[in-house]
Amino acid sequence: MYLKKLSVISFKNIAGASMEFTPGINCLVGDNGAGKTNLLDAIHYLSMSKSAFGMTDSQSLGHGAEFFVLEGGYDDGAGRSEQILCTFKPQVGKKLRRGEKEYSRASEHVGLIPVVTVAPSDSLLVSDEAEQRRRFLNGILSQTDRDYLGAVVRYNHLLAERNKLLKSYVSSSEELLEVLDMQLATAGDMIHTKRRELVDQITPSAGELYRRLSGDGEQVSLEYRSQLNHTTMAGLLSASREKDVVMGFTTAGIHRDDLLMTIDGYPLRKYGSQGQQKSLLTALKLAQYLLLGRKCDTRPILLLDDLFDKLDMQRVERLLGLVCGEEFGQVFISDCNKLRLEELLGRCGIPHSLFGVRAGSVEAL
Ligand SMILES: Nc1ncnc2c1ncn2[C@@H]1O[C@H](COP(=O)(O)OP(=O)(O)O)[C@@H](O)[C@H]1O
Ligand SMILES: [Mg+2]
Numbered sequence: 339m340y341l342k343k344l345s346v347i348s349f350k351n352i353a354g355a356s357m358e359f360t361p362g363i364n365c366l367v368g369d370n371g372a373g374k375t376n377l378l379d380a381i382h383y384l385s386m387s388k389s390a391f392g393m394t395d396s397q398s399l400g401h402g403a404e405f406f407v408l409e410g411g412y413d414d415g416a417g418r419s420e421q422i423l424c425t426f427k428p429q430v431g432k433k434l435r436r437g438e439k440e441y442s443r444a445s446e447h448v449g450l451i452p453v454v455t456v457a458p459s460d461s462l463l464v465s466d467e468a469e470q471r472r473r474f475l476n477g478i479l480s481q482t483d484r485d486y487l488g489a490v491v492r493y494n495h496l497l498a499e500r501n502k503l504l505k506s507y508v509s510s511s512e513e514l515l516e517v518l519d520m521q522l523a524t525a526g527d528m529i530h531t532k533r534r535e536l537v538d539q540i541t542p543s544a545g546e547l548y549r550r551l552s553g554d555g556e557q558v559s560l561e562y563r564s565q566l567n568h569t570t571m572a573g574l575l576s577a578s579r580e581k582d583v584v585m586g587f588t589t590a591g592i593h594r595d596d597l598l599m600t601i602d603g604y605p606l607r608k609y610g611s612q613g614q615q616k617s618l619l620t621a622l623k624l625a626q627y628l629l630l631g632r633k634c635d636t637r638p639i640l641l642l643d644d645l646f647d648k649l650d651m652q653r654v655e656r657l658l659g660l661v662c663g664e665e666f667g668q669v670f671i672s673d674c675n676k677l678r679l680e681e682l683l684g685r686c687g688i689p690h691s692l693f694g695v696r697a698g699s700v701e702a703l
Contacts, residue, residue, distance in 0.1 A: 339412050339413070339414050339420070339450075339451050339452075339636045339637070339638075339639065339667075339668075340359070340361040340412065340413060340414070340415065340637075340639065340667055340668035341359050341381060341384075341385070341410050341411075341412055341639060341668065342358065342359060342361075342410075342411045342412060342413045342419075343356075343357070343358050343359070343410060343411040344356070344357050344359065344380070344381065344384070344408070344409070344410045345357075345407070345408070345409045345410075346377070346380050346406075346407070346408055347403075347405075347406060347407040347408075348399065348400035348403035348404075348405065348406040348407070349376065349379075349380045349383070349398060349399075349400060349406045349407075349408060350373070350376040350379070350380075350398055350399075350400060350698075351373045351376055351400065351401075351697075351698035352373050352376055352377060352380065352400070352698045352699070352700070353400060353403075353698050353699070354699075355377070355699060355700040357693060357700055357702065358702075359668070359670075359691060360668075360689075360690070360691045361413075361415060361667065361668050362662075362668065362669070362689060362690065362691075363661075363662070363669050363671065363683070363688055363689070363690035363691070364668070364669065364670045364671070364690065364691050364693065365670075365671045365672075365673070365679055365683070365690050365691065365692050365693065366378070366670065366671065366672040366673075366693050366695050366700075367672070367673055367674070367675070367676040367679060367692065367693070367694055367695065367703075368674065368694055368695035368696050369674060369696070370674055372674075372695040372696050372697060372698070373695050373697070373698045373699075373700075374643070374672035374673075374674075374695045375391075375457070375643050375644070375672065376698075377672075377695060377700060378390070378455070378457075378641045378643050378670055378672060379391060379393070379398070380408055381410075381453070381639065381641065381670060382453050382455060382641060383398065383408060383424065384408040384409075384410045384422055384424050385410075385412075385422075385450075385451040385452075385453045385639060386447070386448055386451070386452075386453055386481075387424070387432075387434055387444040387445070387447045387448060388444070390453075390455040390457065390641065391457070391459060395426045395431075395432050396428060398426070399426060399428070404427065404428075405425060405426060405427040405428075405430075406425070406426050407423070407424070407425050408422075408423070408424040408425075409421075409422070409423045409424070410422050412451055414636060420436060420437070420450070420451070421436070421437050422434070422435070422436055422447075422451070423435040432444055434447055436450070445487070448480065448481060448487075449481050449482060449484075449634065451638075451639065452481055452630045452631075452634045452636065452638035452639070453638055453639045453640075453641060454623055454624075454626055454627040454630065454638050454639075454640050454641070455623070455640075455641040455643065456619075456620050456623045456624075456640070456641065456642050456643065457641070457643035457644065457647075458643065458644050458647045458648070460616075460619045460620075460623065461615065461616070461619070461648075463619055463622075464599070464606055464607045464610070464615050464619070465607075466607075468594075468595065468596035468597075471596055471597040472593075472595055472596070472597075474597070474622075475533050475536060475537070475595075475597065476490055478536060478540075478626050478629070478630070479532055479533070479536055481630060481634070482630065482633040482634060483532065485528070486528070486529065486532050489525045489528045489529050490525075490529060492521070492525045493522065493525040493526060493529060493592065493593075494593075496518055496521050496522045496525065497522065497588055497591070497593060499518055500515070500518045500519075500522065500588050501586075501587045501588055503515060503518065504582055504583060504585075504586050504587055504588065505586045505587070507583050507586070515579075519572065519575045519576070519579075520572070522571060522575060522591070523570065523571040523572035523575065524571075525571075526566065526571030526574075526591055526592050527566070527570060527571045527572075529592050530564055530566040530571070530592050530595075533562060533564070533592075533595065534562050534564070534567075536629075537560055537561075537562040537597065539629060540560070540622070540625040540626065540629055541559065541560045543624075543625040543628055543629070544558060544560060544618070544621045544622050544624075544625040545557070545558040545559070545621075547620075547621035547624045547625055547660070548617055548618050548621035550656060550660060551617045551620060551621055551653055551656050551657055551660065552613075552614070552617045552653065552656075553652065553653075553656060556601050556602050556614075557601070557602050557603070558599070558600070558601055558618060558621070559599075559600050559603075560597060560598070560599055560622075561597070561598040561599075561600070562595070562597060562598075563595060563596040563597070563598050564592060564594075564595040564596075565590050565591070565592075565594060565595075566591075566592060566595075571591065571592070574590045574591060575588075575590070575591070577590075578590040599618060599622075601614055601618065606618055612648045613648060613649065613650065613653065615648070616647070616648035616649055616653075617649070617653060620649070620657065624660065624661075627640055627666070628665060631665065631667075636667075637665075637666060637667030637668075638667065639667065639668050639669075639670070640661060640666060640667070640668070640669045640670070641669075641670045642657075642661070642669060642670065642671045642672070643672050644672060644673065644674075645657075645671050645672065645673045645679065646673060646675070646678070651682070654682065655682065655686060658682070658683070658686055658688060659686065662686075662688055676692075676694075680692070
C-alpha cells in the first residue's frame with residue numbers, strides 16, 4: 339500500500355497542506371522545527387490511527403485550532419485503493435472513516451495500512467527500561483494479530499485486579515486469587531509463545547540487515563528473556579504466590595520480560611557505540627518491516643525520520659541502497675540538509691520526489 343495523496347488541516351504545526359506522493363522515495367527537507375517529523379507523524383496517524391511518538395490526540399491538535407483533519411488516498415498499484423479520513427475535535431473525540439464507512443473503534447483500522455518508523459526516539463529501545471522493548475514487541479504483534487492484542491489488554495486488566503487484591507489481602511481473598519491466576523495463566527502463556535516466535539522470526543533477518551548496514555561481520559543476537567522460558571504462567575504464579583502476598587503485588591510474569599540485544603556477545607546497551615546502536619535498531623526496524631510485509635501481504639510504508647541521526651554517510655548510503663530494493667515499497671525520508679540529501683540520492687542514482695517543509699507549510703520542490 340502506498341500513500342498517493344494527503345491533506346492535513348491543523349495537525350500539530352501544520353496548519354494546512356495538500357500533497358501528492360510517489361510510490362517510491364519521498365524526501366522532506368527543511369530546517370529544525372519546520373514540521374518534518376510532524377508530517378511523518380500525520381502519515382503514521384492516518385495509517386495506524388495513532389501517533390508514532392506516543393502523542394495523544396489532544397497533543398496533536400494544532401495550538402489554538404478547534405479540530406484537525408487528515409485525509410489520504412492510498413493505492414496498492416494493483417487496482418485496490420483506500421480513502422481514509424480521520425478527524426479529531428476535543429469534545430467529540432476521534433473519528434475514523436474508511437471510504438463511506440465509519441469505524442466503530444479506531445483499533446479496527448490497525449493492520450490495514452502497515453507502517454514502520456525509524457526515528458531518533460528508537461534509542462529508547464536501548465534504555466534501562468525493559469518496558470520500551472516489550473512495547474516494541476507488542477507493537478509488531480498487534481499489527482498482525484488481533485488475538486495477541488486482545489490477550490495483552492486482558493492480561494493488563496487482570497494484573498491490575500490481582501495487584502489490587504494483593505494490596506489488601508485477607509484469607510478470604512484466596513478464592514478470587516485462584517480465578518484471576520487461571521485467567522492470567524491463559525493470557526500470559528499465549529503472549530509468551532507469540533513473543534518467542536516473533537523473536538525467533540526476526541533474529542536472523544535483523545542480523546543479516548545489520549551486517550549489510552554496518553558493512554562488517556559482527557554477530558548480532560537477540561534473546562527473549564522471560565521467566566516463562568522454563569515454566570508455565572500457572573507454575574510461575576503459584577511458585578511466587580507467597581512472596582506476592584507479602585509484597586502486595588505480582589512479582590513474576592510476562593510483565594517482567596525483556597529483549598536482550600548483543601553484538602559479538604556484548605550487550606548493546608552497555609558496550610555498543612552510538613553508530614552500532616543506531617545500526618542495530620535500524621536493522622531491527624527493517625526486520626520488522628520485512629516480517630510485516632509478509633504477514634500483511636502488502637509492502638508497508640517506511641518512515642525514516644532524521645535520516646542522518648547517528649549514522650555516518652557510508653551507513654546512510656547502505657541504508658538507502660537497502661530500502662530501494664524490491665522488498666521495500668514507499669519510503670518517506672526527512673532530513674534538515676537538502677544539499678546533502680540531494681547529493682547523496684543523485685550519486686546513488688535514486689529517483690525521488692522532494693518536498694520543502696517550512697514553518698508548518700509544505701511545497702513540492
Ligand atoms: N500541537 C501542536 N501545535 C502547534 N505546533 C506544534 C504542536 N506540537 C508541536 N508543535 C511544533 O512543531 C515544531 C516541531 O516540528 P517537528 O516536526 O518536530 O520539526 P522538524 O522539522 O525538526 O522535524 C515545534 O516548533 C513545535 O513547537
Ligand atoms: Mg524532526
